[in-house]
Amino acid sequence: MPNTPQSPPHRIAVLALDGVYPFELGIPRRVFASAGDRYELATCTVDGRPVRSDADFTIAVEHGPELLRTADTVVVPPFDLALATDRPAPGVAEALALIRPGTRLISICTGAFVLAAAGLLDGRPATTHWALADHFRRLFPRVLLDPDVLFVDDGDILTSAGAASGVDLCLHVLRRDHGTAVANHAARLCVVPPWRDGGQAQYIEHPVPAAGASGTAATRDWALARLHLPLTLAELAGHAAMSTRTFARRFHDETGQSPGRWLTQQRVALARQLLEATDLTVDQIAGRVGFANAVSLRQHLHAAIGVSPLAYRRTFTGKAFAGTA
Template sequence: MRNNRAMSVRPHRIAVLALDHVVGLDLGTPSQVFSTARSSAGASFYDVRVCTPGGRPVRSTAGFQVHPDHGLDLLDTADTVIVPGIHDGTALTSGSLEPEVAEALRSAYRRGARVMSICTGAFVLAAAGLLDGRRATTHWAYAERFRRLHDRVDLDPGVLFIADDRVLTSAGVAAGIDLCLHVIRLDHGSEVANRAARRCVMPPWRDGGQAQYIEQPVPKATDTSTAGAREWARQRLHEPIALRDLAEQARMSVRTFTRRFRSETGLSPAQWLLQQRTDHARLLLETTDLTVDQVAHRSGFGTTAALRQQLRQRIGVAPSTYRRTFHPRAELIGS
């Protein structure tokens, strides 16, 4: 996590590197998501621009050409570099990359930039050597090909996204949106990320460790759903909530409820509830003057020690550190 007070001086600069056969949705995702991250006064936190090798037009998979305003020199001053997915090209077929592109990516990373990929953009980062010895993910359908080409990468194709220091990779399609929202949350906190998610008509948070896809079919709207039980739980996060309580709200057996819950959310009820409590605690730390002990109780953790353990496990910092980073009056609030 970063303390981004310095970022208020100017927008954080994001360079989106589009290569030939770029996936149209992946190309548009960073601009769409990061442009919705704004201060309460409406100021943009990010400046997103697109570049290509030599500033040349590239083909997209969506039937249009991309005519960028920038070449690879855009990476020289970018704070974050994002590589969208591709559906063809040597990075995908043989694991190789144009030397100038590989060096531009390596140079940006050496300079301190954050480097990200969406979907098969991970093949590009791997071809540049930026994923060697790291955990990474990509679209599950390309996992075997990725392993054949890049055996020095610790690939986990079963998750939505992975953040390994300054190198972040996501699975395909909507997981790129999840990764961008995750970065906004890291940079500016839950409140800003939640507002951005609402503008994108997206859930505010899906954990990176959540499964990429659900093997059970998502229940039809006419089927019995656990949505009502989830909403019931959200209104009572400050109270103890047992699995049997949730099942009773859905009028199901515990076994049926657990199976249905996982098919709808990709998480077990316990994992989902812990995620909801953690997110609520983060929001309270950012937006209220409650003490850390009060936040722990109102989010259902019961004790400061339990809250501290969960925050450290999920985002690597203590509650007081998180508040100092994201609360505008943190220095005036007691712990």
């Protein structure tokens, strides 16, 4: 075949801000550099000066904001949340103004706060780390935040949750740019899974409300010790010495959920613990947590976090055991 002129590399500028997280700062280079010479990566700051990291060292870079003028993609890694406000920090707005229209923007974790503060996410879907969702919503009510997913691809602006999802998003972009084979090769070089769907749920902690003087706390504790049983609303209300209507209303007031939804959430949480910490089969775990069978457990776990029991176990233990997937 005759030789064809090679396309120029796609230029990626990584904008390091004060308080940057060192690990996440390195994610774009680690992923995109694994694709050979398809990308040209460089790091800059808003004034060309070194920035302090959130660790005990400072990071020096070779470029200032002028790098943003010619970038095809700009990545904003996360930074110390204590520095995040509803308006861009000094110099940040001026730096972002240098970005050409149509340039692709990517944020990792708290990097979404920077894009939102600049008004770039108003009216658009986005995500960030689940633990920061309430704070994000207070600062940026016009953003269509979805804290339950790993990343959001909204065309020219892409946002991701925590550190590992930053890798997922960069691999997603690589796959979008150059196809599955190139992305899979990069994933193998990085020794990470080649694909996790952006719509997969973040692994969010859902702590049980602390027991106290509230009317249903004792019944919640009682139910947690009996998750293996087919508990009914009438049984829960009877334990609390309330009518079913009163119990359901008070339970929702105290937990923000219906008793049935809360029970399912606790059963899924216990199943996750057993998948991580025991060698029990999926069928055995289903019985331990009160689901009718392994199929029911699989359905509820997939609805909660988007993966099967065996996929979840492999993620957290590196191995799988016999039982229904």
